[in-house]
Amino acid sequence: MKALFKNRIFKALLIAAVWLFVWQAAAWAVGSKLLLPSPYDTAAALVSLCGTAAFWKSCLMTLLRVFAGFLLGMAVGSALGVLTAASPFAEELLSPLRSIVKATPVTSFIILVLLYLSSALTPFFIAFLMVLPIAWTNVAGGILATDAQLIEMAEVFGFSRAKKLRVVYAPSVLPHFVSACTTGLGFAWKSGVTAEVIAHPSFGIGKAIYESKLYLETPELFAWTAAVILLSFGLEKLVMLLLGRTVKWK
Amino acid sequence: MEIKNVSFSYGDEPVLDNVSLSLTNGRRVAVMGESGRGKTTLLRLILGFIEPDSGEIVREDGEKPAVVFQEDRLLPWFTALKNVEAASEGGCSPAAILSDMELSDSMDKLPKELSGGMQRRVAIARALAFGGSPLLLDEPFKGLDPEMRERIAERILGYAGDGPILLITHDEREAELLKCDEIIRL
8 A cells, every 4th residue: 555655646646536526525515516616517518618629729829829929938038048147238238127027917018018919919929028037037047057167167178169158058057947948838828828818819718718707607617727727737748858858967 | 387486365365475386398296285275276376267466377378287176077967978078189088088097887977976086087087188288186086095096196197198297285195196296385
């Protein structure tokens, strides 16, 4: 029995079962599908949605917007991280921008961006905006935290600038970059779907969540939320599978 | 390389006072002293990381010192072999040098998978693979047992040939192992 509890899969299944039971018990206690659908009601709504083309199109559109925003946010944020780590002047000039993006509530941005961009592009841009400061801070932090002794060693052994970048800086920044990817993906999903709820693009999980709420279809609302969680989890696992190997030395 | 009447202090605290030494071909110099007497500061001055308060360090054109730092300073994401290859300038084969350091079976291991003594030998191999001169060794035998020290010292002398060596240590036996002909006490 002790060995069974040490098995990771069994442990994960057991924990999931405990929480599903808590959810089911709460649904029984509430006694209304409208207020709190049970796990069964949610699963049934999800299965039913899976049979519709609109579900898949909405998932695909949200996935594209969130992932494109995430990729652009990581790219621009990393470039800004390199720039501000290399130049104290750039850091002084650009850091207020980073602080503003970090501190402004996402809903303010969504409403503001809707004035300039289409409802289909707004979620993409919001995801980009939320990921940007995360990548920026982590990459700049990683560069500045590069071991000074290794930099001295590289100078003594005559490493060229490109070699220093490839052999010393890049591997040292990589764990910070990977950490930015996991945090950034979560933020991209949350902010992207929130933007869809407000912006109402033609297809998108956020729009579907809003409509489920509007028509009081609570099991569907739960099912769409479950779809977001599953997609977010799957995408994070995929990114970690690709990047996790690069920091094996840790 | 010539170090002429070099003095250095950290703020008001003098660390080196009027130190001179010559590192020309065939010279093997040991700098000895207890901790905090400025041995590593002297190495940093020689490498140009800091400037002396007075005196001068005359370097020959194209002179590229090979260094074993007090800390191993290995790239943690590279294997032992790749660490040595990264510094190699195409002279002796990095794999052959690692074999001479008795690390044939550990070339593909990451630094974290090696013992302290093994990491030390990788750092020595890296300096030898770089092939620069003079060879600057800051406590190179740290973590090695006495028999291993003897064998490694012999191989260092073999690779260094007629090139100058500067040994920084607090152990006079290490100066003997590297056949130092001058000992400077700080």
